[in-house]
Amino acid sequence: MNPVRNTSDTEIVLIVDDVPENLSLLHDALDEAGYTVLVATHGEAALARARQSLPDIVLLDAVMPGMDGFEVARRLKADFLTQHIPIVFMTGLTETEHLVAAFAAGGSDYVTKPIRPAEVLARIAAHLHSARQMRQARSALDAFGQGTVAIDRASRRITWQTALARSLLAEWFPQTGGAAPPRLLAWAEQAERARRNGEAPPQWVHADGPRRLLATLHPCGAEDGEEAWLIVLREENDASAIEALVAAFRLTAREAEVLYWVIHGKTNRDIGDILGTSPRTVHKHLEHVFDKLGVETRTAAAAVAMKKIRGVLGQG
Incomplete structure (x- = not known):
């Protein structure tokens, strides 16, 4: 039942x-x-x-x-x-x-x-x-698109998780039966070591085509002997982000694709290869993007767009 x-x-x-x-x-x-x-x-x-x-x-x-x-x-x-x-x-x-x-x-x-x-x-x-x-x-965490999971460091078992975290893990790792994926556990150990050494912990990414599941290790006292890792999971989807850019700035689909890859640090040549077009055409699209966003540089365009789609998609 x-x-x-x-x-x-x-x-x-x-x-x-x-x-x-x-x-x-x-x-x-x-x-x-x-x-x-x-x-x-x-x-x-x-x-x-x-x-x-x-x-x-x-x-x-x-x-x-x-x-x-x-x-x-x-x-x-x-x-x-x-x-x-x-x-x-x-x-x-x-x-x-x-x-x-x-x-x-x-x-x-x-x-x-x-x-x-x-x-x-x-x-x-x-x-x-x-x-x-x-x-x-x-x-509240789930409402912002961030599923949170706590994992006991000794037993490697999930001690609690939000509904969104449970849904994400079940969808992305059905074979684990609700347990924490081994790759996520290995990353958590690596991220904790980095933090203890005063280094920026690496972000964990699990990709499936245009979709990605990202994890971030949040401080919860683990450095001082706490028993759990607190991990925030977030799903990214290229298509959803591009749709958000279209709606937010009234871009064409192709302009939104160009802006999306600018946000990810791609050059015009890289974007041309991804979209199957020439760098010159990418440059033309980017000029239109600058006009619609009211900016003059790639960096400014990326900053404006990232702020907007984080609000729309609940990313942090």
């Missing part, structure tokens, strides 16, 4: 506990506070319900028969569909080793039993606020 994502304004809380009294107490308090409440009484049911409903947060009992809460948390965090969901443990175990185990399993927070509904509501509100801000930040 495909997961049903929560697209309403009502946030979903999944409560996992094998004690009916705890379920009833929490269900009533959360329902009264305006949340949509789901329940599960054992680990297997919790995993199935989490994958299907994708709740906004999970309240998870640490000690249950069969699969305990620590194992449920580990499995939720190992599953790409559910690894982003905050987990708040409910436990009567207050020994340090148990609390450490809860956080090691992927917990974001814990509350102690006996359950105090007011405390639970306060913890949930805080974690949902943080999760909401993270979702908004990821959506």
Whole structure:
């Protein structure tokens, strides 16, 4: 079954506990506070319900028969569909080793039993606020055509990614099954070494005809021991960029093609070879481009055009 994502304004809380009294107490308090409440009484049911409903947060009992809460948390965090969901443990175990185990399993927070509904509501509100801000930040990146992916440097596994990043990786590298492509991982290591040496990190480009997938390694503290690479992916398409130039400056298709290759630093001879025409003809087209853009040099034309199409195509 495909997961049903929560697209309403009502946030979903999944409560996992094998004690009916705890379920009833929490269900009533959360329902009264305006949340949509789901329940599960054992680990297997919790995993199935989490994958299907994708709740906004999970309240998870640490000690249950069969699969305990620590194992449920580990499995939720190992599953790409559910690894982003905050987990708040409910436990009567207050020994340090148990609390450490809860956080090691992927917990974001814990509350102690006996359950105090007011405390639970306060913890949930805080974690949902943080999760909401993270979702908004990821959506904003996607809106600008930049898909973002975080990759754990030790395991080489994707820890989170925006919807656009997931779509780009699935389209360009279907054979990896959603994992990070080996070539991208090798590049990330190279880019990190360059940055540590004070050098400009190389840009990663994966080409397919007129389309290109580009990657940029963004600083996120990796130099200081952070555990993840933060990589921004962006797709470029010659045809889309040329269409944008036509629309932006009222160029002919051929003038837009000439300007496009000027942006990429090509000489008139290079452009003539690409377009199958003479350098003299390219020069004539370029004169018309200068007039329409109100500039006098190739450098100025490239600068004006790059600024415009970055705004149109969401490139940065």
